[in-house]
Amino acid sequence: MRDTGAVVAVELQQKKLRLIRANSERLRLASVAAHALDATNASALLALLAARAVGCDASQGADVVVLDAPCSGMGTLRRNPEHRYQDCSRLEQLTALQDRLLDAAAQCVRPGGALVYSVCSPLEREGGERVRAFLRRHPAFTCPPVHTTHLEPFAADDAALGGERRVVRSWTHRHRGCDSFFAARVIRDL
Structure with missing residues (x-):
């Protein structure tokens, strides 16, 4: 992007919002605008996109929406290491929130645009299961194979999403120095 276009960052927590703003300033990224907003509110997200549109028609939605859930x-x-002692009921709350966030984000993607979903969790319930459930709820989206060279070492098979190399995963024990994470890109039909 070379700091062109518009990056609209949305975060509900003030501490994280301050970090986004500080890093944008440190990196001298004029294209990034960070806003405090509940990302489960699709109407508010769409209004924000329309207000921040620069040289494009935001009424169709964004080219790319990245949801780091x-x-x-x-x-x-x-x-x-303290994460290992979490209450299982919290996982139920998180997956419900992840679904609401995905549904709201989907409304912000223009036809032909992409939604990238990521979590710093290797749990199938937070990764592949969320994407498969999303695709059942939103048949206008598909999950294409990963073809980006720098992601090749992390591309992973997911038979339920249509076969080989549909998602990106890192594993702490396999990829030295990395946390375990999951990511998938879904494309909205034209």
């Missing part, structure tokens, strides 16, 4: 953080156990 709240999760159990189980992929960061190496750095945060």
Whole structure:
């Protein structure tokens, strides 16, 4: 992007919002605008996109929406061993929130655009299961194979999503220095 276009960052927690703003300033990224907003509110997200549109028609939605969803953080156990003692009921709440966030984000993607979903968790319930459930609820989206060279070492098979190399995963024990995470890109039909 070379700091062109518009990056609209949405975060509900003030502490994280301050970090986004501080890093944008430190990196001199004028294209990034961070806003405090509940990302489960699709109407508010669409209004924000329309207000921030620069040289494009935001009424169709964004070219790319990246959802780095709240999760159990189980992929960061190496750095945060206390995560192993979480209450299982919290996982139910998190997966319900992840579904609501995905549904709202989907409304913000233009036809032909992409939604990237990521979590710092290796748990199938927060990764592949969320994407498969999303695709059942939103048949206008598909999950294409990963063809990006720098992601090849992390591309993973998911038979339920149509076969080989549909998602990106890192594993702490396989990819030295990395936390475990999951990501998938879904494309909205034209």
